[in-house]
Amino acid sequence: MVVNTGLYAFNVTCAHRQITPTVNSIYGDATPPNTPADFEIKVASPSFTRRFFRPQVSFYCDQHSPFKPLPLAQAYALLEWGMNWCIATHDHTRLLVHAAVLVKNNQAIIFPAAPGSGKSTLTAYLAMSGWNLYSDEMAIIDLESGFVSPLYRPVCLKNNSIDLVKQWFPESVFTSTWKDTHKGDVAHLKASSWKQYIQCKPTEIVAVIFPKFVANSDLKIYSLDQLQAFETLSKNAFNYGVLGNLGFKMVDKIIKRAALFEIEFGELCDVQAFLSEDIIR
Amino acid sequence: MNKYRLHPKASNAVMDDESGIALYSECSGRSAFLKNQHQKLAIEMVSNKLPDTFSSIDMQSWLNIDNEELLKLENWLVENRFIVKHS
Numbered sequence: 001m002v003v004n005t006g007l008y009a010f011n012v013t014c015a016h017r018q019i020t021p022t023v024n025s026i027y028g029d030a031t032p033p034n035t036p037a038d039f040e041i042k043v044a045s046p047s048f049t050r051r052f053f054r055p056q057v058s059f060y061c062d063q064h065s066p067f068k069p070l071p072l073a074q075a076y077a078l079l080e081w082g083m084n085w086c087i088a089t090h091d092h093t094r095l096l097v098h099a100a101v102l103v104k105n106n107q108a109i110i111f112p113a114a115p116g117s118g119k120s121t122l123t124a125y126l127a128m129s130g131w132n133l134y135s136d137e138m139a140i141i142d143l144e145s146g147f148v149s150p151l152y153r154p155v156c157l158k159n160n161s162i163d164l165v166k167q168w169f170p171e172s173v174f175t176s177t178w179k180d181t182h183k184g185d186v187a188h189l190k191a192s193s194w195k196q197y198i199q200c201k202p203t204e205i206v207a208v209i210f211p212k213f214v215a216n217s218d219l220k221i222y223s224l225d226q227l228q229a230f231e232t233l234s235k236n237a238f239n240y241g242v243l244g245n246l247g248f249k250m251v252d253k254i255i256k257r258a259a260l261f262e263i264e265f266g267e268l269c270d271v272q273a274f275l276s277e278d279i280i281r
Numbered sequence: 282m283n284k285y286r287l288h289p290k291a292s293n294a295v296m297d298d299e300s301g302i303a304l305y306s307e308c309s310g311r312s313a314f315l316k317n318q319h320q321k322l323a324i325e326m327v328s329n330k331l332p333d334t335f336s337s338i339d340m341q342s343w344l345n346i347d348n349e350e351l352l353k354l355e356n357w358l359v360e361n362r363f364i365v366k367h368s
Contacts, residue, residue, distance in 0.1 A: 225296070225298055225300035225301075226296035226297060226298050226300050227296050227300035227301040227302075227303065227314055227316055227317075228300070230294070230296070230303045230314065231303075231312075231314045234312060241310055244305070244307055244310065245292055245305060245307055248292055248294070248303070248305035248312065249292070249294075252294040252303065255296075256296075256297055
């Protein structure tokens, strides 16, 4: 089975049939890629015994298994994390930043954030409210133009945000919820269609915003200076060290072109209003 | 007083908003972020890059740090190949 995420294609072998319907529900509308797969990956039991006794699965990229095995019930989540790992550890032709990317009026905003910051909930909300979803996980930035490219992937929701997003957007396509993973409960949301995805083109980054969810908080907006943004953005780049001087120059270019903010928010609609009124021109 | 220049395999980026200087060393693979604590840095950075040579006193003035901190910083920047002593 080939999974086409737009920029990268994965040839996926699944030893467990129950993953296939979920893969099809998320990626089934994508057209097959025109090029050979970039990655050969597999989700399979780590041993014969583990097929039957407390069944487990491992993720393999070629012959390499970068993670510890997980319970069979978490196989789809493992596949998604494995795909992230493949991209983050192999593509050094672009700057890869751990960040969500959303686009409106051909202007991209990237949201680098630590786990638990509300990034994915914010991403889901904006993506389901008319913004173009470029990524929930990774900003993929061209080293010459500085433009960010879209990736056809779902949004990974965790814990309380799963039920919240289901309440807000009950018609959307969700995977099952995988319980008790190392990130807590996890479900994936298909936040855009292939038809929407292919309309998305590489786009200029107009703002870098570091979000932080604080329950019951009013929206607080802090302007960041360029040096703070440089340091934080470079620390969120997966391959900054590998790219060396190219990565340094690209981060410098981004922070000198973009508006730079840190925000604390309790309500997503406040963030959307701020972005639409003050950032997007 | 020591005089320094940027290491030939180091890059620098002076922030447009005068918030400081970012350095990257290709030899050590490390970055350094030197925050501007003093308006003198902004005045001296008019060309948007570090001067060809600069002294310990210049660094102390840019960063507004005491002698002990300055010594530690100079050593760290030299060890990690951001700067070299200029004879």
